[in-house]
Amino acid sequence: MLDRDELVRYDRQLRIPDFGEEGQKRLKNSHVVIAGVGGLGCASATYLAAAGVGHITIVDFDVVELSNLNRQVLYWEEDLGARKVTVAQKKLSRLNPAIEITPICTEITEENVDNVIDGAQVVVDGLDRLSGRLALNAACVKKGTPYVYGGVSRLRGMVTTIIPGETPCLACFNPEGPQGLGVLGITPALIANLQALETIKLITGRRPSLAGKLLLFNGNDMKCRIYDIEKNLCCNVCSQGPLR
Numbered sequence: 700m701l702d703r704d705e706l707v708r709y710d711r712q713l714r715i716p717d718f719g720e721e722g723q724k725r726l727k728n729s730h731v732v733i734a735g736v737g738g739l740g741c742a743s744a745t746y747l748a749a750a751g752v753g754h755i756t757i758v759d760f761d762v763v764e765l766s767n768l769n770r771q772v773l774y775w776e777e778d779l780g781a782r783k784v785t786v787a788q789k790k791l792s793r794l795n796p797a798i799e800i801t802p803i804c805t806e807i808t809e810e811n812v813d814n815v816i817d818g819a820q821v822v823v824d825g826l827d828r829l830s831g832r833l834a835l836n837a838a839c840v841k842k843g844t845p846y847v848y849g850g851v852s853r854l855r856g857m858v859t860t861i862i863p864g865e866t867p868c869l870a871c872f873n874p875e876g877p878q879g880l881g882v883l884g885i886t887p888a889l890i891a892n893l894q895a896l897e898t899i900k901l902i903t904g905r906r907p908s909l910a911g912k913l914l915l916f917n918g919n920d921m922k923c924r925i926y927d928i929e930k931n932l933c934c935n936v937c938s939q940g941p942l943r
């Protein structure tokens with residue numbers, strides 16, 4: 700049940716048709732793992748916490764640096780040198796004390812990823828390394844956990860929602876371009892909030908709009924394109940693997 704404070708806190712979203720108290724209760728009872736609380740993860744964690752996702756696990760091994768502050772908006776000057784998950788937990792708990800935040804200070808690897816995403820209803824990608832993303836993807840496919848991918852570079856970004864057994868997985872196509880090209884802070888904020896919206900749809904029983912589709916956003920000309928993506932029948936993660 701939702702208490703009086705929750706009915707007031709979430710009033711504006713409770714008014715949305717097909718969301719209502721039932722949608723809010725589903726959010727309250729959900730567990731989302733946000734892998735990486737950098738530019739993407741700061742934004743998705745903030746909005747998922749504000750929306751009332753009952754349990755959010757945040758995973759990151761980094762400490763806050765000055766060059767993070769153009770886009771990682773959970774961290775301020777006073778947080779320089781502190782662990783990101785510790786700062787993010789504190790700020791998110793102040794934003795919404797009614798939810799549980801579990802910080803995990805680790806780098807996601809093939810060895811620990813199963814434990815890290817254990818119990819998650821949805822995994823939200825906020826990583827910046829392909830090796831971590833592929834480990835997450837493989838673990839989500841194995842466990843049958845929906846995985847919302849997001850990637851950014853400069854003024855461009857992309858999102859897709861991977862539903863194991865149904866859609867292509869991340870290993871079916873190579874979404875990653877060259878790294879280290881720089882990024883405007885607004886780009887991860889936009890992309891992460893599309894990821895958060897897909898996550899809320901998944902939790903509340905709506906069809907995610909980007910299942911089997913890749914959304915490409917280009918902030919240079921404000922164009923947004925959505926492409927169908929195909930399962931790779933030789934994918935060694937979600938299909939039979941290479942044909943011999």
Ligand SMILES: [Zn+2]
Nearest residue numbers: 868871934937
């Ligand atoms: Zn695949």
